[in-house]
Amino acid sequence: MITTTKHLQLFLEQIATVLDITEAQYKEVVDRYTAVSNHLAADDSPLSKFKPDIKPQGSFLYGTMIRPIFETDELDVDLVCRLKGKMDSWAQVHLKQAVGDRIKESKVYEPMLDEEGNRCWTIVYSGAFHLDILPALVGQEHYTLFEKSYTGLAVAQVDELAIRMTDRNRINYKWDPNTQNWPKSNPFGYAKWLKNRASLAFLKNVVLSENVEPLPEYSKDKEPLIRIVQILKRHRDIMFGEDDCEKPISIIITTLAAKAYEKETDILQGLLNVLDKMENFIEDVYSQEHQKEIKWIGNPVNYEEENFADRWPLEPEKQTKFYDWLEKAKTDFGSIKDMDLTRAYNYLKEVLGTRAVNEAVKELGFEMIISENYKPVNYNSSLLSVTHRQKPLWPIYKQYNCQIHAYYKNPLNGARITVTGNTVVPKGCKIFFNAITDVKKPFNVYWQVVNNGEEAKVRGQLRGNIFPSVNFGVGGLRHWEDTMYEGLHWIECFIVKDGFCVARSSEFFVNIK
Incomplete structure (x- = not known):
């Protein structure tokens, strides 16, 4: 048992x-950045002599990326545009602009390009994800070591995986062509280290010295x-x-x-x-820089x-x-x-x-x-991403807890009935909500009621705004609503203190029929 x-x-x-992100999301990201990489490396590209390619870094590479809280938000994908060389006279600014100029030559990518960042160029696929592309230089040995496992590399070899990148906040950004003075990072060496830390090879009967593909397929x-x-x-x-x-x-x-x-x-x-x-x-x-620990x-x-x-x-x-x-x-x-x-x-x-x-x-x-x-028995995750749901009005700093309990009174006999996800609440009655929190007073209470369903939509009642409590008892922690429209609706409670939302309930669903 x-x-x-x-x-x-x-x-x-x-x-x-x-x-985790879905396989479809993963494949779409790979397809998109591969297409950008091909554009940068095409025969007619001024960069083609430097063999540019694009590889993921950060959470997309590590496998630790997660979907946004709100499904309508975009994934943030970090990428490295690797180049094998540059013009001798180029400082960071010239490399950065060369990559940006090539992206802008595309009628597809130019209108999708966001404002230039300190380090990256960002291509926005609205409503899905955006690609942050970091221009960087790598040495020839980088490619030789790229597919070897972390445990098979000496310290010096791990360092060969490092990149030299562009950052317009650096004082030498506009004038210094010496790449040894450029900002240094090692996202691929870090990925290998993390893979080694995560490995359960002792359970899988494999040897740690084997080659480990740093860009695995979706799993x-x-x-x-x-x-x-x-x-x-x-x-x-x-x-x-x-x-x-x-x-x-x-x-x-x-x-x-x-x-x-x-x-x-x-x-x-x-x-x-x-x-x-x-x-x-x-x-x-x-x-020494800060003169303290x-x-x-x-x-x-x-x-x-x-x-x-x-x-x-x-x-x-x-x-x-x-x-x-x-x-x-x-x-x-x-x-x-x-x-x-x-x-x-x-x-x-x-x-x-x-x-x-x-x-x-x-x-x-x-x-x-x-x-x-x-x-709720008819719950679907898409319900939480409806466009009429207002996002929180304050910075979230959720240090405390808040839970909602509810009951309604049977309109026929006045009996008090506890509401759970499996409860079907009839139309024409009142539901009483009670929020319980461990936040110490004073605080302000706000509620959000999200109406769904065809009946509410037809009548123009797809509510979703956040509103202050009308202080129906216990300092605003109680609230009531009439059941008027069929559908699966929900209510949420926010506890606000000193300008921050310090506690927030999960969505409490109400099924009205």
Whole structure:
């Protein structure tokens, strides 16, 4: 018999699988950047002599990319445009412009090109994804070592995988042709290091010295470490919303998780162990530049030269937010290990998002296992991406919890009936919602009611705006609605304090017929 712990392990693994981009998305991205690469390298291209090609870097390369919280948001795909050489006189600006000018020569890509970034050119495929293309130079040895495994490389060889890139914030951007003075990075060496950290080769009867293709085909089967990173990234996204300025960056989460990972095959236990040990790999290093000790999270393949936490001394709020996130992640995932599946289901909706959790339940066939199923019987993930749903009005900093409970009164006999996902609520009655939160007063309460269905659409009542509570008891934590239109609707509660949304319920579904 499968234990509750085993259910939780399966549940977390399936949630991570749902968070992953789809095979169709993966193939479309590859097709698109391959087409751009072919355009840059075509015979009539001024760059053709330098053999340009485009390869993914970052989360798309590592396999840790996750779908956006809102399905209507675009994927952000990081790419490297590798060139084997340049004109002797070219500084960074000339290489950058040469790549940009070639992209602009295409009638297809020119109107899709975003404003020039500090390092990248960005091609926007509206509503789907955007490609951030980083122009960079590589040495000849780079290609020889590209397909070899990390464990088969000496330190010096790993360094040969590094790239020299363009960055218009550098003081020598416009005039220095010496590539040794250009910014250095090693995304492909890092990818090999991460693959080595994630490897469970001892379970697969393979040798670590074998060649490892750094750009594998799409696979639904991923190592536990990769799934752990995806779960941690989604937890961060739920906590901080779309605030890219303050939320911990992915490379820090990925690096610390990989260093803390000890080849656990159980995702739940591996997740808890990683969270417990991540902080141990943040060093205190004296900085001559800052004349004080700073936090150091070194790039494992470029340790002395690249500190992934280099913004923390200049923007200490980023350091504070990272530790806040780490503590919340420890609390959240530490809590579920002792929960039954029903409680874990409701809790995980708050910390990992309704869509992913409900889709995981459906994929695993867990509907009958969850004793009090709050997932609506006709739930479809596309419901959460309706265009009339207003996005939050404040920066998200989800430090606390909020849950909604509801009941309605039978219009015939006045009986009080609890509302769950399986409840069919009749038209012509009132539903009373009660939000429970651990945020300390004072705070402000906002609600969002999203109406769906043909009846509401025909009558022009596809609501989706966020509105302040009218203070129907308990400081605004209670709210009521009339049931007027057939369809699957939902309500959400936001707790706002000091200008931040510090708690947010998951979507509470109401099925009206």
